[in-house]
Amino acid sequence: MLQSFYTAFTGLNADKTWLSVISDNIANVNTVGFKKENAVFEDLLARSLTTFKNGAPVNQEIGGGTFISTTVKDFSQGTFMNTNNPLDLALDGEGFFMVKDETGVTYYTRNGEFRLDANGDLINMLGMKVQGWMLDEQGNLAGAVGAINIPMDMPPKETTEIKFESPSNLDSRVEDATKMENDKAEIGSNFSHIGFDPSEANSYSYINTVTIYDSLGNPHSLSYYFQKVDGNTWRVYSTVDGAIVPIKLKFADNTINDNLYSYIEFQFDDQGKLITDSLKAGYQVSYKYDTDITKSAGEFDVSGLTAAIGSLHIKKIQKNNDEFLVNFHDSGVVRTITVDVGGTTETHYIGNILDSNGNIVGEIDYTSGKITFDDASIEKITLDYVEPVSSGATLTGTVDNPVKCPITTSYDTMTSPDVNNKNTIDISSFWNDLKQVASDFIFYAQQDGNSKGDIMSVAVSEDGTIRATYTNGKVKDIARLAVATFKDKEMLVRKGNWLYVPNVQTFTPVIMPGGVISKVRSGMLEMSNVDIASEFINLITAQRAYQANARVITTDDQILQETMNIKR
Template sequence: MLESIYVGMSGLMGYSHGLRVIANNTANLNTPGFKGASLQFADMFYANSDGSGSEAFGRDQLGYGLTTYSTSLNFKQGELRQTGNDLDLAVDGQGLFVLRNAEGELHYTRAGQFEFNGDGVLVNRADNSEVMSADGTGNFTRIDLNTQRINAAKATTSIAFQGNLPSTTANAQTVSNIVAIDALGGEHTLSLSLTRTDQKWAVKVLDGTTTVGSGTLEFADGKPTAATSKLKIEYKPAGQAAMPLEFDFSGEVRSFASGDISTLAVTRQDGYKLGALSSATFDSTGTLVLAYTNQQSVKGQRIALARFDTPDAVEAVGDNQFKSTDETAWHTGVADGLAFGTISSGVIELSNVDLSQQFSDLVIMQRGYQASSQIVSTANEMLQELFSMKSK
């Protein structure tokens, strides 16, 4: 009967542990990136009932109750939910984000709730761990904005046009408000003056009233000839070095009879001013995309991802993070749409806990605990009855 009490107690302890696992799963129902766990149960060792070792009539094996082993993590992907925050990231696939804490330890997470701190470093909002980038050589580096907050100005080198120069007019045509940007980001407003002679146009480039360049634009069958379709000049803004400029008429410029008014206008110019960083986000490959106030965008570092061969190489450490227990079972890379998956911006992965399954397991644990408790109570009553018989 003492053995029966011990067996019952092992059941109470085992189901108590199982209840704790279920409680932890349920408590983290809304924890981003949380992975539910299940407890592994097993029967304990056995012994012969009489100790004689005789097998003539078979052998009674009496068990010593219930034992529990490790918990098993379920890495099934949770639901992806929109947040509207560009730095909330989720992996659609098997990859995990790689974090480095203040002690230099590498941890892994599916909860991509990140932000740039005051130093311009991308960190995990929960514990300020640095989010790692893959540098292409297998090394991890942090993602840092300090050298990318400003987008330097770029001098204009080409100005393209489109429109029609009327082939029947004798009037000079003017294209005004042509903006050229110098290497320091300064704007200069130029204009074109065009005078027709047959199928040729004499072209002057003016800075105010000063001619800074000239050339000829010739048409054949209404289209600019290859030899004259691009006018190249050296433009020297006041107090600055000369900058080469190309006026490109080769695209959509035509010369047909259509009255006396030119529709020639600028379609693009390739220079831009100094720009300040306006936003930072990540694309599906985990590449940092920086947008600036000068309408330019630049691609930066790529977020590193990791994956494992077996859940036995993973241990939960809290804060929605995991660590490796076997480095040989882990692999690192970047979002590739295959082994590591893709990255979604403005999205987080929710917990993968199935509440209905947890409630079903809870009922089973409760019944097992009640049954084990009843065994202990019954064995105790039998012992008391035995002691009572002896006292008589």
């Protein structure tokens, strides 16, 4: 009879444990990422006896009660709560976020309450670092899974590549550019015109400008002038901050022609598509660097230079023995004046020297080769310029990603640039997307440089890509979240604080980028999957079961009392 006491007592213990499981589930109804536990009851056997009657087995099995052998986690999806915080993340589907503590132990969690610390590391609310892959400049996964760091600022980057992309179009309906009166003619003794003047609208058909950046992040204006020569033939000239810059060609085998040219020329077929083997580079030039000229008799004599009109760029001036960085350039505008020299009339061609804001700071006489400044205290100038080498020289061939335009970055440093390692801008895919149809001019280009920028915001896409937006207007893919899953999730052990670890540390999870087995929901958190109504039903059931087992013990006690009363 005493056995029934202990049988009922096992029921009390099991129901008490079940109540603990239920109460834990209810207590965590508001815990982000919590997965409820289900109690598993297992029966006990006190004795089992098998006999045979008439050859048939007869079993006598007396149960010894019950106990909770294990709890099973319910990893079903919880509902999402909208927080509008972009770093609050939820997994829509399988898997776990990975976080690592300072000792190097990796934990797994469904709680996506993340934030950035002072160093830009993505961490959870316990300070553990969220794991993922950092991305390279092309947006590819770089290296192994590790901590995710979001740069708080973006350093300046010098422009090295410009891509002309669809829907760029040259209007086939425009008339051929009108040749200037002095085109291809000698102006003075050492200055020749190369068939293009940025100040003469009739010398080109269309212009557009791209902002580019030097190594310090200073912006400069790179302008492209499209000149329709005739029919389906076009030329492209370029200037940086108003100063003409030459062009370098890169061929299909990735070899670079070291010669510099004044323009590139190309043709379209009758379908408006580029004829790739029609590409030419015209008028070979030489880029001269850091030429120092000292004032004499109130003027600067540049008659010894063989320079193209509009190509002089003054980078530095000296006043009162002090040097100043400047950004002055020859405007390329040519006007004619008549000069009386000892009773003889001479015709001179005059241009203006402009600062970076377009203000006139001086004047250049192309005929005599003299520069005068409004500021008479300027004693010395340092300039670079484009020098014509061979008029009409062309280079014909198939060009792939062809155009490189050297630019000067020495506005921002007193150190002279290395002529043999001059910075260049690569206009790749220029030809692939350019077309000529009867439609308005469309100019669309991307460049890879930028000024310094400070972080403004962070966003996370469905595939776990973390993007940062900076004050310089750049949006950069920084990292991609790692998502881990397990073949048997019951191998995971709760460690508290929403964290799990495998019960065998050598057990390797399957790790993949976000978006593969589950989507990452930004601005949302996954709530607990505890169903209060279901837990209340279990609570009532556990309570009644406990009462029933208590009644069994009471009944056993009463029976024993009756037994004791047999003998009086």
